[in-house]
Amino acid sequence: MKNALSKLTLLCGLLFTLSASQASVMTFNFSVGGFSDGGTVTGTFTGEDLNNDGYISSFLFKQSDDFVGTGFDETLSEVYTASASFSGIFTADDGSQQPVTDLTISNDLTDTTDMFVPGFPMDLFFLLNYKLDGGLLGDDEYEGMLFGQADAPYVFGLGQFLPAPAGIVFDAPGMLPGGATLTSQMILNGSNGSPCQGLTCGAVHTVLTDQNFMPYVGGRSLTNSLAVVEEVPAPPLGFLIAGMMVLVCLKRSRDIENQS
Numbered sequence: 369m370k371n372a373l374s375k376l377t378l379l380c381g382l383l384f385t386l387s388a389s390q391a392s393v394m395t396f397n398f399s400v401g402g403f404s405d406g407g408t409v410t411g412t413f414t415g416e417d418l419n420n421d422g423y424i425s426s427f428l429f430k431q432s433d434d435f436v437g438t439g440f441d442e443t444l445s446e447v448y449t450a451s452a453s454f455s456g457i458f459t460a461d462d463g464s465q466q467p468v469t470d471l472t473i474s475n476d477l478t479d480t481t482d483m484f485v486p487g488f489p490m491d492l493f494f495l496l497n498y499k500l501d502g503g504l505l506g507d508d509e510y511e512g513m514l515f516g517q518a519d520a521p522y523v524f525g526l527g528q529f530l531p532a533p534a535g536i537v538f539d540a541p542g543m544l545p546g547g548a549t550l551t552s553q554m555i556l557n558g559s560n561g562s563p564c565q566g567l568t569c570g571a572v573h574t575v576l577t578d579q580n581f582m583p584y585v586g587g588r589s590l591t592n593s594l595a596v597v598e599e600v601p602a603p604p605l606g607f608l609i610a611g612m613m614v615l616v617c618l619k620r621s622r623d624i625e626n627q628s
Contacts, residue, residue: 392416393448394424395600396498398505400526400570402593405465407456409524409572409591411515412600413496415447423510425497426477427531428489431546434531438510440497442531447496450475452515452524454572458587466587471522471572473515484518492518493549497529498597505595506564513595514551516575521586525551526570526595528563536583550575550585558590569594 393416400409415424425440426447435442454471475494476482482490493516499508505527506512512527530544530552537547542561544552551571552563559566573588 393602395602396597397600398595398597400591400593400595402569402591403456403572403589404591405457405459405589407454407468407572407589407591409452409454409570409595411450411452413447413450413498415496417500418446419444422501423497423499426494427497428477428494429492429533430495430531431534433545436545438529440510445477447494448476448478450477450494450496450515454522454524454589456572456589458572458574458589460587461585468587468589473517473520473522473524475515475517488518490517490519492516492533493523495530497527502599503597505597506569507594514549516551521574521576522572523549523551523575524570524572525549525555526564526591530555530563550583554585554588554590564594567592 393414395412395414397412417424424446426445427442428445430442432442451472451474455469458466458468475491477491477494480489484490484492493514495512495514497510497512498505499511510529512529514525514530516523530549532544532546532549532552538550538553540548540553540556542556548556551573554571554573555563555568558568563569568590570591571588574586575583576586577583
């Protein structure tokens with residue numbers, strides 16, 4: 369009986385540990401103000417620090433050159449879902465302005481079947497790297513976010529670390545070795561190559577194509593602010609399950625003791 373009780377105690381301990389560990393998935397809300405025409409970006413992302421490096425990271429289809437010496441792996445994907453919404457005004461190169469009130473970008477990184485073309489997912493233009501220090505997103509040299517979908521004309525980007533996807537890249541001061549996207553080009557140009565330390569930290573914009581199918585910016589709004597990030601308290605489901613298991617184990621152990 370003692371041997372059975374010992375085995376039961378060990379099993380219950382393992383089940384408690386495994387159940388409680390399920391609470392490692394985290395959800396964050398973020399907001400960005402300071403846009404040139406008074407606009408704001410709000411959003412959320414959910415993920416977990418699978419490799420315990422202190423960052424939640426997701427890099428899809430990024431160029432290896434941008435990761436040399438950073439300690440990050442360009443294939444890392446720790447974000448499950450994310451979304452961002454913008455409300456404000458876009459300004460075009462000709463000075464014309466357009467109110468934007470319904471711009472929302474949603475990314476589901478768990479769906480590997482939503483291909484734009486074979487081999488390239490809809491979330492091709494997604495990137496997120498947030499240091500889990502409870503602070504702003506964008507003040508760390510390796511922090512950045514880029515929300516976009518291959519079949520949608522809107523992109524939002526912010527931060528200092530914005531690796532470019534393979535393909536068309538643009539020249540900009542202070543760009544990463546792999547080049548710059550339209551989004552990071554605007555941020556780098558607006559801050560003279562020092563994003564979040566100069567005049568520009570982030571940008572929201574449309575993407576259009578000319579007669580040669582080359583992408584260009586139709587309208588934009590820039591910000592000199594960083595992203596305020598707040599973790600959403602998670603319901604203690606893992607601990608509730610673990611607690612129920614403990615109660616079951618205690619009852620079972622008493623039954624074993626009463627039989628002995």
